[in-house]
Amino acid sequence: MDFSRFPVVLDGGLGTLLEARGHDLSDSLWSARLLAESPSAIEAAHAEYFAAGAQVAITASYQVGFELLERHGFSRADTEALLRRSVQLAAFARSSTAAITGSAGTGTNPTEDETPLWVAASVGPYGATLGDGSEYSGSSGLTLDELRRWHEPRLAILADSGADLLALETVPSLDEGTALVDLVRGSGHPAWLSFTVENGRLRSGQPMAEGFALANSADEIVAVGINCSHPDEVPQAIASAAAVTDRPIVVYPNSGERWDAAARRWHGRPGLAPAGQWAEGASLVGGCCRVGPAEIARMRAELHPHHER
Secondary structure, eight states, rough: OOOOOEOOOEOOOOOHHHHTTTTOOOSSTHHHHHHHHOHHHHOOOOOOOOOOOOOOTTTTTTTHHHHHHTTTTHHHHHHHHEEEEHHHHHHHHHHHHHHHHHOTOOOOOOTOOOOOOOOEEEEEEEGGTTTTSSGGTTTSSSSHHHHHHHHHHHHHHHHTTTEEEEEEEOOOHHHHHHHHHHTTTTTOEEEEEEEEEEETETTTTBHHHHHHHHGGGTEEEEEEEESOOOGGHHHHHHHHHHHHHOOOOEEEEOSSSSETTTTTESSOOOOOOOOHHHHHOOOOOOOOOTTOHHHHHHHHHHHOOTTOO
């Protein structure tokens, strides 16, 4: 996958925008419920991020897991359909944006006057489907083989969904990162590998560099970095990744606010650095939780000052 027009601007927090538009995402299904009940809301959110200047839409499949949805009455076939729908909705939003702006749509062979747009199918961690924030503890409770078997069917569906690439994101540990890289190796499906980190280490406490180095073991990994982490973690993560791999670096941190799992609320103040500081080392830049279209528009304006939407 060609990210030659650096830096590429990613979207922001999908759940953040959906909540801001009045949707209740408080139960364990989070935005996955809207895939079934209000798909137009998800498509509209993707379109809003594209309109703000995002070049990549990350799908609403992050928390869609077979066991989780089965507990809420969805069959296996239902869940597979929702995974595919998540990609279709982002693709619909891209098509409507391309029709309005003259962007290149799929990002294939754009002209000099066109902006490539991509759809990245979100492959979230096992812990995300538990709905209790356990992905941030760094321990899934599963072995490497169990993680590989758990991820395989969902990843296979998303790889076959028509997305441009897979976003292996919010990965908390070496084991889970290894399982995901094992699954994409030899598949021919491009993917980025993005860890969640704290205090300069993976959430599991393992060194970031060991996680980033996994990118070297599969040609399919087209970028490596971090997401769903405090923005203060970004400079060290960029330096650590650059030291162990020549793959492009992807960073899309949270706003700077911190999640209180006990109280189930965010606290603190946002504190995103100017995107240009990150783009000196990262090729793909965006936002995660609590980062909305206004912040993405500022990133796009800073990183592509001559771009007109």
